[in-house]
Amino acid sequence: MTLGIVTAGESHGPALVAVLTGLPAGLRLDRGSVDADLRRRQQGYGRSPRQQLETDVVEVLSGLRHARTLGTPLTLVVRNADHRNWTWGMSPWEPEGEPAGKGTKPVTLPRPGHADLAGVLKYGHADVRDALERASARHTATHVAAGAVAKALLAEIGVTVAGRPLEVGGARGENGMREATDAARKDRDTLGGIVEVVASGCPPGLGSYAEKGDRLDARLAFALMGIQAVKGVEVGDGFALARVRGSEAHDEIDPGLVRRTNRAGGLEAGMTNGEPVVVRAAMKPLPTLMKPLDSVDLASGEPSQALVERSDVQAVEALAVVAEAAVAWELARAAREKFGGDAIEDFVAAHRAYLDRIQWPRTR
Numbered sequence: 001m002t003l004g005i006v007t008a009g010e011s012h013g014p015a016l017v018a019v020l021t022g023l024p025a026g027l028r029l030d031r032g033s034v035d036a037d038l039r040r041r042q043q044g045y046g047r048s049p050r051q052q053l054e055t056d057v058v059e060v061l062s063g064l065r066h067a068r069t070l071g072t073p074l075t076l077v078v079r080n081a082d083h084r085n086w087t088w089g090m091s092p093w094e095p096e097g098e099p100a101g102k103g104t105k106p107v108t109l110p111r112p113g114h115a116d117l118a119g120v121l122k123y124g125h126a127d128v129r130d131a132l133e134r135a136s137a138r139h140t141a142t143h144v145a146a147g148a149v150a151k152a153l154l155a156e157i158g159v160t161v162a163g164r165p166l167e168v169g170g171a172r173g174e175n176g177m178r179e180a181t182d183a184a185r186k187d188r189d190t191l192g193g194i195v196e197v198v199a200s201g202c203p204p205g206l207g208s209y210a211e212k213g214d215r216l217d218a219r220l221a222f223a224l225m226g227i228q229a230v231k232g233v234e235v236g237d238g239f240a241l242a243r244v245r246g247s248e249a250h251d252e253i254d255p256g257l258v259r260r261t262n263r264a265g266g267l268e269a270g271m272t273n274g275e276p277v278v279v280r281a282a283m284k285p286l287p288t289l290m291k292p293l294d295s296v297d298l299a300s301g302e303p304s305q306a307l308v309e310r311s312d313v314q315a316v317e318a319l320a321v322v323a324e325a326a327v328a329w330e331l332a333r334a335a336r337e338k339f340g341g342d343a344i345e346d347f348v349a350a351h352r353a354y355l356d357r358i359q360w361p362r363t364r
């Protein structure tokens, strides 16, 4: 038994969709909690005016009745309010009438750092928009909705997951991050940053060392690296561990099987070890600059400048929410693999029986 997800949808198309499989029946979902996470993802200092156009809320098309899962595919939809400005430009069928609104002219000025150049070459598109629409991080909205479902499942076994921004453009602290954002906006530039996600309450033994695809550290890295603009992932003390000795790197074990430190970020040999899971993700500066970078016009082959669109100056707070959802999803997937069950009661009972077997948590 495992969780599966397929998402679809373009940034300015009618809607974004996620189909989730492998959920147990009887899991209670709270619409307000899903919408609250969608709202958190839209917030953050430095977001684009697009966020004023959108009020992301979840719609459910299947798999849920009276707020309880049916154990069948759960279909989540988040509509794009901005689509009303793109009905001609993003029409799924041959557009009718005269070109109107946005997206009517082909984009031929690829932005360094975005999907634009490799996307048109790979798929044979004449219009960069055909690549950027799906590459856009807009569809992280559906992953956040899925993450809210995963968090509801994890809550049944006492696991909580929380993401937060640590740095924006090298600056720490709320004021520092805001100042850095304001300075970049003034210079018509963009920033990246670092986020951290901590999951508490995981029992030892989620994930496995059996194959590399089973290793939870590898799966978390994949889940985080799969988010747009994430270029580095760190588990626990990560890169810093490479610079210290073993005596300073590992987490010694005390009676009660607790650790004095958590440099491993709660993961050893691809498994949770009972300590909080701690992972970080590094985001590069966003590719759409108001002061555009040099590029080439694909229509003429002549030197030019990249497409200037509205853009976030930075989206690190949004990334913290998306990364939280990604970690929640991977942990929920590992928990489904370990505890199984068609009904939520079976899942919870299997978790309880496991804790009883390993006598967790241990008392000193």
Ligand SMILES: Cc1cc2nc3c(=O)[nH]c(=O)nc-3n(C[C@H](O)[C@H](O)[C@H](O)COP(=O)(O)O)c2cc1C
Residues within 6 Å of the ligand: 048, 113, 114, 115, 135, 136, 137, 140, 227, 228, 229, 230, 284, 286, 287, 288, 289, 310, 311, 312, 313, 315, 318, 319, 322
């Ligand atoms: C929450 C979020 C918001 C983003 N907003 C923008 C944006 O407004 N402008 C932009 O150029 N890139 C934005 N990006 C990043 C691009 O989607 C990303 O850089 C692009 O798809 C290329 O993929 P890569 O950076 O992973 O190579 C955002 C990413 C995330 C996670």
Ligand SMILES: C=C(O[C@@H]1CC(C(=O)O)=C[C@@H](OP(=O)(O)O)[C@H]1O)C(=O)O
Residues within 6 Å of the ligand: 011, 048, 050, 051, 054, 135, 136, 137, 138, 141, 228, 309, 310, 311, 312
């Ligand atoms: C729409 C969202 O993020 C978008 C992600 C994005 C990109 O290139 O990734 C580019 C921008 O799109 P637009 O040009 O429509 O403003 C962001 O606003 C969102 O997060 O909801």
